[in-house]
Amino acid sequence: MNVAVVYTSMTGNTEEIAQILSDQVEQYDLTVKIFHVEFDDIMALDLKNYDAILFGTYTWGDADLPFELEDFHEDLGDEDLSGKVVGLFGSCDSYYEFYGAAMEIMAKQFRAIGAEVIEPLLKIELAPEPEDDEKIEQFVKKFVDRVKQSS
Numbered sequence: 658m659n660v661a662v663v664y665t666s667m668t669g670n671t672e673e674i675a676q677i678l679s680d681q682v683e684q685y686d687l688t689v690k691i692f693h694v695e696f697d698d699i700m701a702l703d704l705k706n707y708d709a710i711l712f713g714t715y716t717w718g719d720a721d722l723p724f725e726l727e728d729f730h731e732d733l734g735d736e737d738l739s740g741k742v743v744g745l746f747g748s749c750d751s752y753y754e755f756y757g758a759a760m761e762i763m764a765k766q767f768r769a770i771g772a773e774v775i776e777p778l779l780k781i782e783l784a785p786e787p788e789d790d791e792k793i794e795q796f797v798k799k800f801v802d803r804v805k806q807s808s
């Protein structure tokens with residue numbers, strides 16, 4: 658089964674989480690392809706070619722999506738990902754009022770096009786630290802279980 662790990666990251670924190678998730682998901686014998694939205698060839702319409710998706714974003718501005726996700730988010734609205742399992746992850750900063758707000762915006766869009774979004778979303782404070790290990794492992798397990806059940 659194929660999993661797309663699609664993310665954006667400005668200072669590298671979300672990228673680190675993407676790498677950890679990819680490594681862990683591969684250990685469950687799923688095939689992973691990883692894409693940085695800004696630099697790799699990945700568009701919303703490509704997601705239907707994968708059995709499941711892990712999507713990562715940081716939050717920017719006034720609880721906003723990063724600029725580089727705006728088109729992707731809009732295009733996603735034209736797709737149909739019914740029945741696909743999606744895990745949302747991202748680096749957040751509790752200094753801000755709306756913790757990981759961009760992840761919620763993406764989760765809403767994925768749900769609107771029929772995807773099943775794993776709850777709770779994987780929100781990590783800034784860079785992943787050893788104390789996040791258990792939370793990350795539980796998220797991966799939940800994601801993989803749902804992917805295998807829904808196949």
Ligand SMILES: Cc1cc2nc3c(=O)[nH]c(=O)nc-3n(C[C@H](O)[C@H](O)[C@H](O)COP(=O)(O)O)c2cc1C
Binds near residue numbers: 714715716720748
């Ligand atoms: C201008 C600005 C606005 C931000 N707004 C939010 C926010 O509303 N909510 C939040 O959780 N984090 C917010 N952040 C924190 C970033 O999401 C955080 O620094 C994150 O670690 C960046 O991830 P990255 O290393 O993957 O780029 C903001 C950061 C900046 C610089």
